[in-house]
Amino acid sequence: MLKVAVKTSRPEDVLSRLVDGKIEFSDPQRTEDGISFTLPVHCYPRYKRLRLPSRVILSGPLKLFWSNRRRHGLIIGAVIGIFLIYLSTFFVWSVTIEGEGNIPRSEIINTLSAHGFYVGVNKRHVDVNEVALGFLADRSEFSFCSINISGAVAHVELHPREPTRYSEKNDPYNLISDADGVIVKLEVENGLASVEVGDTVSKGQLIVSGIMENTTNTAFRLVRAEGRVWARVEKELVFSVPLEYTEKKYIGEKTAMRISVLGKRLGPRKLPRKNDYDIITSLEYPEIFGRELPFAMEKILYAFYVEKTVTLTENEALVKAHDLYRRRALTELDGATVLSEDFSHTVEDGILTLTCHVGVIEDICTRQKIEVE
Numbered sequence: 038m039l040k041v042a043v044k045t046s047r048p049e050d051v052l053s054r055l056v057d058g059k060i061e062f063s064d065p066q067r068t069e070d071g072i073s074f075t076l077p078v079h080c081y082p083r084y085k086r087l088r089l090p091s092r093v094i095l096s097g098p099l100k101l102f103w104s105n106r107r108r109h110g111l112i113i114g115a116v117i118g119i120f121l122i123y124l125s126t127f128f129v130w131s132v133t134i135e136g137e138g139n140i141p142r143s144e145i146i147n148t149l150s151a152h153g154f155y156v157g158v159n160k161r162h163v164d165v166n167e168v169a170l171g172f173l174a175d176r177s178e179f180s181f182c183s184i185n186i187s188g189a190v191a192h193v194e195l196h197p198r199e200p201t202r203y204s205e206k207n208d209p210y211n212l213i214s215d216a217d218g219v220i221v222k223l224e225v226e227n228g229l230a231s232v233e234v235g236d237t238v239s240k241g242q243l244i245v246s247g248i249m250e251n252t253t254n255t256a257f258r259l260v261r262a263e264g265r266v267w268a269r270v271e272k273e274l275v276f277s278v279p280l281e282y283t284e285k286k287y288i289g290e291k292t293a294m295r296i297s298v299l300g301k302r303l304g305p306r307k308l309p310r311k312n313d314y315d316i317i318t319s320l321e322y323p324e325i326f327g328r329e330l331p332f333a334m335e336k337i338l339y340a341f342y343v344e345k346t347v348t349l350t351e352n353e354a355l356v357k358a359h360d361l362y363r364r365r366a367l368t369e370l371d372g373a374t375v376l377s378e379d380f381s382h383t384v385e386d387g388i389l390t391l392t393c394h395v396g397v398i399e400d401i402c403t404r405q406k407i408e409v410e
Contacts, residue, residue, distance in 0.1 A: 039076045041084070043091040048072035051089060060084050129158050130189035131322055131333070138197040140178065148175050149193070156297070156333075160186050209259035209407040212245035214238045216401050218268030228262030238268065238401070247407050259407055265400045269376070272395045274369075276361045278354040280387050285342040297333040315340045351384060358382065358391035366395075373399035 043051050048065075051072055055062050060083055065074040073094070076084055081093075137145055149155065152171035154163055165184035172182045181196035212228065220236045228245040232238055247262040297320065317338040349357070359380075366375075377396040382389055 039078055039081055040073060040094040041076055041091050042068060042073040042094055043071045043089050045071040045090070054087055054089070055084075058083060058087060060087075127159055127161060128189065129154075129156055129160055129186065129191045132156060132191045132193060134193045134195065136195040136197065138178075138195075140176075145176075145193070145195070148172055151175070154184065154191075160191075165191075208261065209247040210261045210404045211243055211247045211407060212262045212264060212266070212402045213405045214240055214242045214244050214266075214268070214401045215403040216240055216268070216270045216399075218270040218401055220266060220268050221398060222267040223264070224266070225262075225264035227260055228264065230264075232266070244402060262404075264402065266402050267398050268401045269396065269398055270373075270401065272370075272397065274362060274365060274393045274395060276358045276365075276391045276393075278349070278358045278361070278389045278391070280351070280354055280384070280389060281346060281348050283344050284347050286345055287340055287342045289341045291339045291341070293337045293339070295335050295337065297335050313342055313344065315342065351389060354384075354389040355382060355391065358389060362391065362393055370395070370397060370399075373397040 045051055048067060048071060052062075052065060052074075055074075060076065060080050062074045062076055062080075065072060132146065132149070134142055134145055146155070149168060149172060152168045152175075154165070154168040165186065169182040169184055173179060178198055179195050180198040181194070183194045185192045185194070217239050218237075220232050220234050220238060223230055223232070223234060225245055228247050229249050230245055231243045238244065244266050245262040245264050247260050248257055249260055250257055317340065319336050319338075320333045321336065322333050375395060375397050377394075379394040380391065382391045384390075
């Protein structure tokens with residue numbers, strides 16, 4: 038609709054001419070210098086033939102269009118933009134993931150991409166059910182996958198697979214040795230001990246049996262063996278340190294930003310390989326009113342470095358090897374009582390090798406399920 042204001046001292050004559058010309062109008066109102074009324078846009082060409090001293094009062098999109106009617110490039114760009122916006126509704130602009138647990142988002146996106154589902158895919162040409170089935174086939178850590186597309190946003194819902202829980206009544210177990218050693222102490226809570234203090238056992242040997250004889254008859258029953266068995270165990274730990282190696286020394290960094298739309302990246306390309314650098318990229322999805330916008334901001338970090346050769350003396354390499362031993366002992370020997378440590382080292386072909394024979398007392402029990410057909 039167009040609002041028209043006519044400057045006249047006889048508003049009635051103007052309205053009469055509109056009626057005679059069969060020109061639709063509505064909302065006639067007196068003004069200080071005449072009259073105003075509203076016309077349908079398609080009636081405006083006929084109204085112009087009346088040659089009345091009038092002006093059109095534009096508002097909203099019509100005002101914007103009229104003020105730029107001679108700027109053909111802007112109008113063409115706007116039309117193309119509207120067409121592109123319409124065209125973009127056929128594609129997936131962004132993907133939200135719920136229930137990924139501890140799995141990195143990038144791994145999930147890569148698995149979905151391997152099955153033909155990614156940012157920029159034409160949603161009319163993808164079967165989300167087939168993609169979900171393929172995803173579950175590749176990622177056994179999930180028991181459920183659902184993909185729902187709302188507009189240009191795909192919502193992926195995942196359910197991590199629950200770890201198998203074993204019932205004490207229905208799942209009998211033996212306790213076996215996970216190392217060679219000499220038994221020094223037993224604490225059996227359930228089951229039948231197969232060894233005594235002072236016995237020598239080998240890796241994989243039965244220690245506590247989950248097969249027990251009933252006291253009331255000659256039948257046997259299966260139980261979940263429970264307990265702890267400590268043994269003196271000899272371990273050999275080996276660590277190698279080169280006397281000469283190359284390391285990176287970081288000397289600076291540079292950041293760049295670019296936009297990722299429908300899987301296409303707009304912005305600076307990667308730097309030419311004039312210098313040595315590592316590239317670290319990260320994606321951020323802007324939000325407005327709690328909803329993700331259909332593009333991502335990709336941050337690129339270039340970490341520049343120079344390589345230099347490091348040469349160690351034998352003593353320096355030995356110190357480094359002992360440091361590696363201490364780090365490993367914090368995890369592998371955690372909970373064990375260290376009785377002895379016997380270190381020796383050799384240097385051959387530019388590599389120092391540290392060997393440590395460690396005597397410890399530790400719990401050597403590990404469970405082994407009793408399979409019942």
